[in-house]
Amino acid sequence: MPKPVNGFATALCAIAALACATPALAHQPLDEVTANFEEAIPNLPGKSLVAVEVEYPPGGASQPHVHAKSAYIYAYVVAGAIESKVNDGKPRIYNAGQSWSEPPGASHSISRNASKTEPAKLLAVFVVDTEDKELTTPTK
Template sequence: MIIRPILTVFCASIIIFASTAALAQGHREIVKPNFEQTIPNLPGKSLVAVEVEYPPGVGSLPHLHAKSAFIYAYVISGEIESKVNDAQVHVYRAGDSWSEPPGASHSISRNASKTRSAKLLAIFVVDTEDKHLTTLVR
């Protein structure tokens, strides 16, 4: 019957699509909201924290941060390779931290290891109405 080969191709297509989607998802950073609160004594400002986990060998696409966002980054585990604006590429290890000015251009942000995960905590002081903390650079 003709239905059996069609069904086989259909099932194989679904399996290939699902595994490709899972693989693609595994090659991106994982961003988890951690905290968000308006700052009572700074009208119009909020404090927002996100955890960014990089699986082995994974990095973020080049991006810009919100024009109002002052950022403090702290490496929780592993090693993060970072380049902000015109600064040189730097590797930060667990316990290291750095800051980024409002509107920073982040051309490199990635796990420095091909075998171990890395995680950082990014804390933003940002205008409360700025809901897009990052914008991809195309």
């Protein structure tokens, strides 16, 4: 694997540590959450852009959770199909190539692979207060 340049390695290490070390990502052990990107937004002081990839095995699901109060989220289905329910909205299935957004502090009661036989992959991009390190918190 080529080495990242221009401080990007530091950002990747930080987000990898965040994705692996914090229980705040609210995903089941069989789901794989991979740090993709993290960087402060230069023209928005105090804000950062954070991206994570979530891979769901067949039938895989995340625990119900809430997102950071500062986090505006763009979600893009990379592969497969994801069923999602945000706040009081209706559950909806998004297929590869489709996307949705989530407002700050959103409650995510359903986030799962819509297939029992095929894997699915999601890219979640957060615009978040730089000091917010807990992107998601499981709900009880």
